[in-house]
Amino acid sequence: MTMIEPNGHFCSDCAxxxxxxxxxxxxxxxREFEHLGRRVHFATGETVFSEEDITTSFxxxxxxxxxxxxxxPDGRRQIVGFALPGDFLGMNMSSRHNFxxxxxxxxxxxxxxxxxxxxxxxxxxxxLQRINELAIRELSQARDHMVLLGRRSADEKVATFLLxxxxxxxxxxxxxxxxxxxxxxxxxxxxxxLTIETVSRTFTKLERHGAIEIIHGGxxxxxxxxxxxxxxx
Amino acid sequence: MTMIEPNGHFCSDCAxxxxxxxxxxxxxxxREFEHLGRRVHFATGETVFSEEDITTSFxxxxxxxxxxxxxxPDGRRQIVGFALPGDFLGMNMSSRHNFxxxxxxxxxxxxxxxxxxxxxxxxxxxxLQRINELAIRELSQARDHMVLLGRRSADEKVATFLLxxxxxxxxxxxxxxxxxxxxxxxxxxxxxxLTIETVSRTFTKLERHGAIEIIHGGxxxxxxxxxxxxxxx
DNA sequence: GGCCAAATTTGATTTGGGTCAATCGGGTTC
DNA sequence: GAACCCGATTGACCCAAATCAAATTTGGCC
Numbered sequence: 001m002t003m004i005e006p007n008g009h010f011c012s013d014c015a016x017x018x019x020x021x022x023x024x025x026x027x028x029x030x031r032e033f034e035h036l037g038r039r040v041h042f043a044t045g046e047t048v049f050s051e052e053d054i055t056t057s058f059x060x061x062x063x064x065x066x067x068x069x070x071x072x073p074d075g076r077r078q079i080v081g082f083a084l085p086g087d088f089l090g091m092n093m094s095s096r097h098n099f100x101x102x103x104x105x106x107x108x109x110x111x112x113x114x115x116x117x118x119x120x121x122x123x124x125x126x127x128l129q130r131i132n133e134l135a136i137r138e139l140s141q142a143r144d145h146m147v148l149l150g151r152r153s154a155d156e157k158v159a160t161f162l163l164x165x166x167x168x169x170x171x172x173x174x175x176x177x178x179x180x181x182x183x184x185x186x187x188x189x190x191x192x193x194l195t196i197e198t199v200s201r202t203f204t205k206l207e208r209h210g211a212i213e214i215i216h217g218g219x220x221x222x223x224x225x226x227x228x229x230x231x232x233x
Numbered sequence: 234m235t236m237i238e239p240n241g242h243f244c245s246d247c248a249x250x251x252x253x254x255x256x257x258x259x260x261x262x263x264r265e266f267e268h269l270g271r272r273v274h275f276a277t278g279e280t281v282f283s284e285e286d287i288t289t290s291f292x293x294x295x296x297x298x299x300x301x302x303x304x305x306p307d308g309r310r311q312i313v314g315f316a317l318p319g320d321f322l323g324m325n326m327s328s329r330h331n332f333x334x335x336x337x338x339x340x341x342x343x344x345x346x347x348x349x350x351x352x353x354x355x356x357x358x359x360x361l362q363r364i365n366e367l368a369i370r371e372l373s374q375a376r377d378h379m380v381l382l383g384r385r386s387a388d389e390k391v392a393t394f395l396l397x398x399x400x401x402x403x404x405x406x407x408x409x410x411x412x413x414x415x416x417x418x419x420x421x422x423x424x425x426x427l428t429i430e431t432v433s434r435t436f437t438k439l440e441r442h443g444a445i446e447i448i449h450g451g452x453x454x455x456x457x458x459x460x461x462x463x464x465x466x
Numbered sequence: 467g468g469c470c471a472a473a474t475t476t477g478a479t480t481t482g483g484g485t486c487a488a489t490c491g492g493g494t495t496c
Numbered sequence: 497g498a499a500c501c502c503g504a505t506t507g508a509c510c511c512a513a514a515t516c517a518a519a520t521t522t523g524g525c526c
Contacts, residue, residue: 070380073465078380091369098373125358128365135368136324140331142375147303147311149382150426154483185504193383198483200505216492232306387513418474431513433475449522 009039014110019086019172020060024130036120037110042103049090050100057111058090064107065182068099069190079191081141082183084168088134090114104183149193152233157192158202159230162212162219180218206230242272247343252319252405253293257363269353270343275336282323283333290344291323297340298415301332302423312424314374315416317401321367323347337415382426390425391435392463395445395452413451439463 011022011030025033037060042048048059051070066083080099083089092098121127148160166179181188185203189196203219206212211227213220221227244250244263258266270293275281281292284303299316313332316322325331354360381390399412414421418436422429436452439445444460446453454460 070376072380072384076384078383080376080379093366093370093373099376122358125355125361128358128361132361132365132368133326135365135372137326139368139372139375140326142372142379143303143313143332145379146313146375146382147305149379150311150423151305151309190383195484196504197485197506201483204505428514429474430476430515434513437475 010034011037014062016060016062016086021088021127021130021134022060024126025124029124029127033120036116037112040109040111042107042109044103044105046103046107048101048103048107048109049097051097053097055090055092055095055097056114058088058114058117059101060110060112061085061087061089062108062110065104066101066107067104067183067187067191068101070099077190078193079187081138081145082165082187082191085172088131091131091135104187154192154194154198154202155205155230156233157194158188158199158206159227161188161192162221163227163231166221177221177224178215178218179221182217243267244270247295249293249295249319254321254360254363254367255293257359258357262357262360266353269349270345273342273344275340275342277336277338279336279340281334281336281340281342282330284330286330288323288325288328288330289347291321291347291350292334293343293345294318294320294322295341295343298337299334299340300337300416300420300424301334303332310423311426312420314371314378315398315420315424317405319405321364324364324368337420387425387427387431387435388438388463390427391421391432391439392460394421394425395454396460396464399454410454410457411448411451412454415450 011017011025011034012027014020014022017023017030022030022033039062042064048066049055049057061083062085064085066087066089067079068081068083068089069077069079071077082104083101089101090097121131148157152160162179165181169179170176183191185196185199188194189199192199194202203212203214206227207214209226211221211223211230213222244255244258244267245260247253247255250256250263255263255266272295273292275297281299282288282290294316295318297318299320299322300312301314301316301322302310302312304310315337316334322334323330354364381393385393395412398414402412403409416424418429418432421427422432425432427435436445436447439460440447442459444454444456444463446455
């Protein structure tokens with residue numbers, strides 16, 4: 001983490017107010033909440049926290065994308081998710097993080113010290129309720145991803161990933177057939193349980209079939225129906 | 234579901250009080266809670282709820298084992314988890330179940346109607362807190378399972394499964410090298426993202442190497458260290 | 467106990483995706 | 497603008513696990 005905003009930000013005009021945990025707070029609470037968090041920035045590739053680190057903070061992602069991953073002792077990596085603005089990171093049992101998180105590109109987050117945040121929650125059940133909702137939604141996504149990892153072919157994995165990623169971006173920024181992919185091919189491979197070569201080949205194949213166009217920093221959906229058909233299978 | 238206990242059970246002497254959601258309730262609350270749930274039984278293979286069903290109830294598993302799974306349109310199945318006594322099922326966003334649940338063998342559960350249960354939670358933040366803890370623990374398990382599905386070999390998957398299952402049984406019933414496996418080989422395969430043949434072959438291989446012994450309805454760990462070495466890899 | 471159906475194991479063969487090895491761009495530096 | 501670097505692509509080959517196909521064991525049920 002490289003710098004701390006010289007203060008001067010307000011929750012009430014935060015871009016992600018409305019989708020993040022803080023959506024459950026009223027204006028009075030928000031004013032108090034404001035003092036708990038501080039805005040922090042991370043540079044490309046910087047690690048925000050590592051698996052097995054003691055949890056000292058929670059993070060509310062404001063801008064940018066993060067990869068969340070676990071490593072096996074021999075270095076194999078599984079990306080368990082990509083975090084986007086509005087995602088809340090750091091909740092755990094056991095007081096240790098159970099995955100690592102890196103910034104993909106520049107990232108801005110709202111950081112909360114664990115203890116005061118915990119105290120703030122205590123007498124605000126609706127905030128706890130909100131956190132619970134987010135956890136349950138993530139759990140549902142995690143289960144969907146298990147199906148993908150355990151039972152889908154490489155083509156299906158890639159098609160499903162493109163559509164799912166696109167959906168998330170649409171929810172944030174509105175609809176478009178252009179899908180930016182800020183993460184590397186290796187990241188995509190480690191998310192889908194494939195190798196970088198297979199991801200690359202599958203992209204090329206989709207492009208040859210006219211389903212997508214590979215552009216700089218992403219892809220463009222040329223034939224969404226075809227991609228959907230592949231993903232459904 | 235086939236029968237309803239003619240009443241006459243008490244939360245205070247419930248076998249799983251202490252590990253389940255209700256661990257967070259004091260005796261006075263427990264007396265009230267008692268009236269919300271009713272004990273239900275399911276026979277072998279019976280479906281407790283199906284994916285996409287509207288959620289009308291939550292279940293607290295008291296006895297037996299359940300498989301939790303998702304199906305792809307073409308019938309491929311991914312088991313997303315096995316539920317054991319103490320597990321709480323049915324929480325979701327969206328008011329629909331996001332997986333199906335079958336009884337493996339006879340099952341007893343405590344069933345709660347969604348609406349009164351929701352009302353009961355509302356003014357009991359510590360119960361919500363408990364549910365949140367369980368959700369977060371499940372999320373952590375789900376992420377571990379993603380690593381297994383995406384990045385582990387067949388041998389590692391099977392070894393990891395046996396040790397993990399054993400751990401869960403130890404937590405419930407105490408330590409033993411004998412590991413009952415009430416689920417079928419097909420269930421294990423669908424949990425590990427393998428085929429039934431690969432699971433069977435891997436079991437046989439482990440037995441030939443003296444790591445385990447295949448017994449009726451389960452396995453016996455002959456050389457736990459060797460199995461652990463395989464799982465760690 | 468004997469018979470059928472289902473589950474499991476075992477064997478032979480195939481294949482999707484991994485591994486290894488170049489090669490290609492596109493960006494940056496000097 | 498040449499040299500370099502690094503991510504991405506492409507090609508050739510290989511192998512772990514899937515598929516296909518029996519054989520065998522197990523369990524329920526008359």
